Amino acid sequence: MARLAGSAPVQPLDFQPPDGLVEAVNAALSLRRPLLLTGAPGSGKSTVALSVARELGLGEPLWWPVTSRSTLEDALFRYDALGRLYAKQLGERDELTRFLRLGPLGTALAPSKIPKVLLVDELDKSDVDLPGDLLNVLERGEFEIDVLKRHSEDTFDVRLDGGPDTCRISGGVVRCQEFPVIVATSNGDREFPPPFLRRCIRFTMPDPDPEFLGRIVDACLAGLDPATRAGVDELLTSFAERIRRRETLATDQLLNAVYLVTRDMPPEGEQRRRLEELLTRDLSTT
Numbered sequence: 711m712a713r714l715a716g717s718a719p720v721q722p723l724d725f726q727p728p729d730g731l732v733e734a735v736n737a738a739l740s741l742r743r744p745l746l747l748t749g750a751p752g753s754g755k756s757t758v759a760l761s762v763a764r765e766l767g768l769g770e771p772l773w774w775p776v777t778s779r780s781t782l783e784d785a786l787f788r789y790d791a792l793g794r795l796y797a798k799q800l801g802e803r804d805e806l807t808r809f810l811r812l813g814p815l816g817t818a819l820a821p822s823k824i825p826k827v828l829l830v831d832e833l834d835k836s837d838v839d840l841p842g843d844l845l846n847v848l849e850r851g852e853f854e855i856d857v858l859k860r861h862s863e864d865t866f867d868v869r870l871d872g873g874p875d876t877c878r879i880s881g882g883v884v885r886c887q888e889f890p891v892i893v894a895t896s897n898g899d900r901e902f903p904p905p906f907l908r909r910c911i912r913f914t915m916p917d918p919d920p921e922f923l924g925r926i927v928d929a930c931l932a933g934l935d936p937a938t939r940a941g942v943d944e945l946l947t948s949f950a951e952r953i954r955r956r957e958t959l960a961t962d963q964l965l966n967a968v969y970l971v972t973r974d975m976p977p978e979g980e981q982r983r984r985l986e987e988l989l990t991r992d993l994s995t996t
């Protein structure tokens with residue numbers, strides 16, 4: 711099963727929503743607004759997109775991992791003009807669509823009967839103008855591909871992000887039929903401007919308490935026998951306590967630790983303690 715991040719032996723379908731998240735997702739869907747998730751590393755932000763896509767039967771989400779070099783244009787489409795030129799010089803048949811592919815944002819806006827889910831991952835890493843520009847494109851629900859506009863009387867089958875599928879584009883304009891479901895995540899590296907925040911539904915992943923961590927462990931590591939499971943409670947409590955003391959810890963660190971101390975031949979005593987310590991080191995220290 712596809713995974714976006716993390717290394718815990720869990721499946722995204724096991725995702726346990728924290729209180730309030732379902733209401734935020736529903737509000738975002740009804741109002742057709744992006745859901746902006748903030749929260750600690752490993753609090754499950756990216757997994758929310760997978761979970762929503764699965765719950766609603768919308769297929770695999772599109773993934774746009776944002777960096778400081780990300781541009782809106784690249785996320786819409788990439789056109790390799792140089793590649794096309796070389797191919798022409800080599801006497802190859804001139805096929806424009808061989809050198810054109812929609813990016814994750816472009817694919818989310820491509821006409822399709824069912825809405826797509828787009829994960830805009832780590833939007834806080836972007837250049838300062840990108841969030842506002844992104845919302846403008848989403849609100850228009852369409853964009854132009856200049857190289858296709860030059861042949862505006864023609865129809866092209868343009869490749870979508872991440873696979874062999876294509877969509878039919880006429881007049882050089884890509885226009886969405888169904889508004890995509892947008893989940894944007896942020897680790898809070900920088901603030902977003904109020905006009906951007908106003909147009910999103912915001913949700914902050916809460917710090918987990920032992921009861922919530924227990925639910926995640928039960929869902930993700932189903933099949934633990936009751937005696938083994940009981941031995942995990944201490945780990946859950948100390949993990950939640952460390953988060954409360956503002957240590958930076960990710961849920962998948964806990965899942966990894968629980969997994970290793972509950973397998974067939976679990977370590978004991980000092981060895982177990984050392985393993986737990988190794989796997990649940992504070993992420994804010996080197």
Ligand SMILES: Nc1ncnc2c1ncn2[C@@H]1O[C@H](COP(=O)(O)OP(=O)(O)OP(=O)(O)O)[C@@H](O)[C@H]1O
Nearest residue numbers: 715716724725726751752753754755756757961962
């Ligand atoms: N509530 C939850 N239910 C089930 N699994 C969870 C939950 N929260 C986190 N996890 C698991 O923890 C791992 C990390 O989650 P994820 O990558 O979504 O976190 P993140 O907030 O996006 O982290 P980062 O900020 O580092 O990108 C995943 O394997 C995910 O399945």
Ligand SMILES: [Mg+2]
Nearest residue numbers: 715755756895
């Ligand atoms: Mg993430």
